[in-house]
Amino acid sequence: MGINLNPFTWWNGASWGTVLYGLRGKTKVGEDELGNVYWEGGKDTAGRVRRWVIYSGANDASRVPPEWFAWLMHQIDDTPDRALPPRRQWQKPAVPNLTGTSLAYRPPGALEKGGHRAAATGDYEAWTPDA
Template sequence: MSLLKQIFTWWNGQTIGTRFHTWRFGKKVGEDQFGNVYYQGGGTDSEGRTRRWVIYKGYAEASAIPAGWHGWMHHRTDVSPADEDYKPREWQKEHRPNPTGTAQAYRPPGSLAAPGERPRVTGDYDAWTPRG
């Protein structure tokens, strides 16, 4: 990654400040199947817990963190998925990144972005008018 990109963009991987903090204080905890790398160290947060952070592979997108790592990042568990044989529960779906702004985004019936024609108005709605 170019130096200018690291200096001026926060959404692309890591910034210079994050790189310095990681180099100085970070202890690598593990990596997920998407290439995101997880760290901890460098003091405590406002609740006295060890700081934890992720360096995303590519764009910084919070929905790119799988369920097991999400629980660890938010201190719901002290054991990272890298330190245990984490297996998703049978009811958990495979991770999907947030589709907002893409062709896979949800477009409800009647939305201007939805394909096809909008349904006709049924007449069950009366517009509000102020009393004069």
């Protein structure tokens, strides 16, 4: 895409207009481990403080970790590092939606895995319109 499309495209990250004009007078409240930056300022139509995220990279909502999603949706009042307990040792980090990538789940029999599935066990009977 390059630098020439940045002023006009929003799907590859924040456009220059958002960064220069949209964030004027707003407060940066934090950043997650993926590099997404979280902001708040102004009021929404319900009178609550408006909150939003500027993505690091492609705009994909599945790249927002659960704790920051809770903050964005006003489920917690303070930022996740202050409002939530620390992550437990056994908890795995959040993973974005991998559909359409080489890391996506492909079940046995998928075309990407050769297209061969295990033989049926005999309890399957195909439907026919004459039956």
